[in-house]
Amino acid sequence: YKGYPAATCLSPNAMVVHGIPGKAKLEDGDILSVDVGVTLDGFVADSAWTFPVGSIAAETQRLLDTCRAALEAGIEQARVGNTVGDISQAVQTTTESAGFSVIRSLVGHGVGRSMHEDPQVPNFVSSHRGPELKEGMTLAIEPMITAGGPDVYIHDDDWSISTADGSLAAHFEHTVAVTPQGPRILTAKTGVLVP
Template sequence: MIIRKGPAELERIARAGELVAATIAHVGEHLRPGITTGELDDIAGEFIHRHGGTSASKGYRGSTPYHDPYPAEICISPNAMVVHGIPGPYRVAEGDLVTIDVGAVLDGAIADSAYTFGVGAIDPEAQRLLDTAQDALAAGIAEARAGNRIGDISFAIQSVVEGAGFSVIRSLVGHGVGRHYHEDPHVPNFGQPGRGPKLSEGMTIAIEPMITMGAAEVVLHDDQWSISTEDGSLAAHFEHTVAITPAGPRILTIAGDREPSLLQ
């Protein structure tokens, strides 16, 4: 069931989104060669809690009840790992691509965003992968308008990614978000325009291109959370929580000026 939010609930999600965006920026400031992903997780958790929020990821079981609960504050996925990387002893290295994926709960509202950072000097083709993923996200967001359909978002993302010679990971999708971490509808990163659920005012969705430099196939690790490209190729993942409004798409996971302390 698709959950549409009223104005007051939308503003609460936007406040959670500011915290998410500020957390990603804060972690990014500490992302450097030699630091472990576990240390970055501690930094993220302290920041979220200091600003009155809680992690939407820690303790989350997903849609498969046999999962162990997700054990960390945020997801950190380096290089060929696409999503749901569990922070731990991995030490970040020069040239890595590292995705920071944050879901946070604030005043009962949930927002979700991800950003793939290049660490230091990265390979030019890796930079092109990052640029393409960001362009694909922007193209998808531009289609998030009342009266359009999910397929319009999906097709826009796919066109940018495949037009650049990269692959869309088809087994992983975006999703509704706001009252719950994952809501209807699914938001694939490939598809046909004019297909799928119709977008209407009050919907809040996480649009998240997940793309790879190689083939689209992925593998699930033994921890039952981390997912990597099957061929070991580099991956990139960018995500925003977006509201469908009368004025067009509104990105909720940006750090605004209503709470400057979130940026400190």
């Protein structure tokens, strides 16, 4: 994708997204975000999950649990007649009420024939509530949150993005279709990799 040198983004600990796989070894207590995109019959799906490595601290587990809960809250708002802002508010409220920060410079997005399409799906509320959700829209909803502040920086590889203060980050993502019956998670599969 646009020159990214690998098939999967692997982002450990304070790295939020777009980590390039390398020779660094994970240790007990680390966390690792795995982000993948797949194309099938001309359509793209995007999904991410943050995994614990061995035994992690209780506060680290709380970060992961909060990020997953923020994703679930955002997905619940992906309904016909709601706005993108309803998703954003659900993610932000879930995250901040637990004492964590939402990264504001990275957002979810529409997904379809291309990996990144309109609309943008922020994880925070702004004065612009975004477009109304309509049947058939497909969104990559992806909370990216930190145990510290919301600021990030881009590494010298021009891809990897980490928290500016070195705090741990979590990232969970599903591709979701907006249907008359409610949100339909297109990247969910029981019994595969994810707990």
